[in-house]
Amino acid sequence: MTDTTVVEGQQEYSQNGQSQTSLGTAAARQLATTTKSAPQMQEITSRWLLRVLPWEQVSGGVFRLNRRLTYALGDGKVTFTPNGAELRVVPQELRELTLLRDFEDEEVLAALAGRFEQREFDRGETIVERDQPADQVVLIAHGKVQRIGRGKYGDETVLDTLVDGDHFIWPALLETDDYWQFTARTMTPTTAMIMTQDAFEEVVAQSPALQAHIATLRERMQLPSNPFGEAAIARASGHVGEPTLPNTFVDYEAKPREYELSISQTVLRVHTRVADLFNDPMDQIEQQLRLTVEALREEQEYEIVNNRSFGLLHNADFSQRIPTRTGPPTPDDFDEMLATVRDASVFFAHPRSIAAFGRECNRLGVYPQSVDLSGQKAPAWRGVPVLPCSKIPISDDGTSAVMLMRLGKEDQGVIGLHQTGIPDEYQPSLNVRFMGIDDKAVMNYLVTAYYSCAVLVPDALAVLEEVQIGV
Numbered sequence: 001m002t003d004t005t006v007v008e009g010q011q012e013y014s015q016n017g018q019s020q021t022s023l024g025t026a027a028a029r030q031l032a033t034t035t036k037s038a039p040q041m042q043e044i045t046s047r048w049l050l051r052v053l054p055w056e057q058v059s060g061g062v063f064r065l066n067r068r069l070t071y072a073l074g075d076g077k078v079t080f081t082p083n084g085a086e087l088r089v090v091p092q093e094l095r096e097l098t099l100l101r102d103f104e105d106e107e108v109l110a111a112l113a114g115r116f117e118q119r120e121f122d123r124g125e126t127i128v129e130r131d132q133p134a135d136q137v138v139l140i141a142h143g144k145v146q147r148i149g150r151g152k153y154g155d156e157t158v159l160d161t162l163v164d165g166d167h168f169i170w171p172a173l174l175e176t177d178d179y180w181q182f183t184a185r186t187m188t189p190t191t192a193m194i195m196t197q198d199a200f201e202e203v204v205a206q207s208p209a210l211q212a213h214i215a216t217l218r219e220r221m222q223l224p225s226n227p228f229g230e231a232a233i234a235r236a237s238g239h240v241g242e243p244t245l246p247n248t249f250v251d252y253e254a255k256p257r258e259y260e261l262s263i264s265q266t267v268l269r270v271h272t273r274v275a276d277l278f279n280d281p282m283d284q285i286e287q288q289l290r291l292t293v294e295a296l297r298e299e300q301e302y303e304i305v306n307n308r309s310f311g312l313l314h315n316a317d318f319s320q321r322i323p324t325r326t327g328p329p330t331p332d333d334f335d336e337m338l339a340t341v342r343d344a345s346v347f348f349a350h351p352r353s354i355a356a357f358g359r360e361c362n363r364l365g366v367y368p369q370s371v372d373l374s375g376q377k378a379p380a381w382r383g384v385p386v387l388p389c390s391k392i393p394i395s396d397d398g399t400s401a402v403m404l405m406r407l408g409k410e411d412q413g414v415i416g417l418h419q420t421g422i423p424d425e426y427q428p429s430l431n432v433r434f435m436g437i438d439d440k441a442v443m444n445y446l447v448t449a450y451y452s453c454a455v456l457v458p459d460a461l462a463v464l465e466e467v468q469i470g471v
Helices: 048-052 091-096 106-114 197-205 208-222 272-277 284-306 331-338 351-364
Strands: 005-008 011-014 055-057 062-065 080-083 086-089 117-121 126-128 136-142 145-150 156-162 183-186 190-196 257-260 262-271 321-323 346-349 370-373 376-381 384-388 399-405 414-418 425-427 430-437 442-455 461-468
Touching: 048 284, 048 346, 048 384, 062 442, 086 091, 086 190, 091 106, 106 197, 126 136, 190 197, 197 208, 257 442, 262 272, 262 284, 272 284, 272 442, 284 425, 284 430, 284 442, 321 331, 331 351, 331 376, 331 399, 331 461, 346 351, 351 384, 351 399, 351 461, 370 384
Parallel strands: 055 414, 321 461, 346 384
Antiparallel strands: 005 011, 062 257, 080 086, 117 190, 126 183, 136 190, 145 156, 145 183, 262 442, 346 399, 370 376, 376 384, 399 461, 414 442, 425 430, 430 442
């Protein structure tokens, strides 16, 4: 039977009621020096994104991203609003179509939105057939659709996969007697919104503004451009003799995008009595600041991923958004991403997405190698590190996203933006300013972090969407 000690007042007794014959540990601790840890914080993560992102100094607080003039704008995704069991096209969302980019007439957009009809397709059904007349535009409201083309030897080949918000094919509305160059077949039950060419032409006939817009679009389509839609630079090669060389110039966007440094702030409050009397062995203000700064850095990484203005998930070009082939993240999906980002530097995924990718590799008998990154071993695919980022959200349906990016200003990649050398700087682009002591004897410190990020060219960032992470 264990003889435990019970403390009553200043006298110690053993469990059998007899007095202790020596000093017990409970009393001894009153004279002992306690060894204590610094305050711990579960919110702190590895923050690999902030660690590997190259940071560009923005002295004026604004970064202007200049690019070559682009004629062919990339297609966007259209959203819909539910109306009971039916869906409606949001008229303003039609501006996401290249055909209607920058078109401002709200009444005409509403008329076009009203001409779409909802159609339901089962798994494996054909929406449009190759070599049949292309006389409609199709918006994918919900589901997954494969575009299937003809291979070199007559066999079928998958061109790409369309998901919610994707569409095809706007040139069909501008041409007559043209034919589909692919077959669109559903992979899942699919809801599509379809507008026929006749319905479109009825609206065009009643709108001079839309007629003028289409005429301008036709002229722009005739202008020379490179495969990326940028205004072409005329040049000559392979000639002999003294032919007249072409004249050219490089045109720029008239209204380049500007990134103003974003901000995260908080006011740290510490009572003067705490700072005066309880500062040994640890500085109370320093520990409070340390944990506050950690929280602001976590918020900074979250904003760089999720902010709707400059966040990476929202600023990936629509042509760089890739749906998964089957649902879980597979080696094929990662290879598809690598095909869209030249000289890729790093993958970022939620830890659960990385685990799902590992399961798919195990299932296929493929074992990714690892690479050394800042003295640590990190998993990699095709030599590109796959790093965790818990700030990438997981939706209610158990799906997430994976980002692949090229880093650095010199490589026209993804860069972080900050400003160092600010007043009262505590860490790079983060300052702590004393705001005084209020009438309750509480000291106030304003803690501020300034940051943003920019994708210099569209192919610097790719996003694998709708990644299923469940078992």
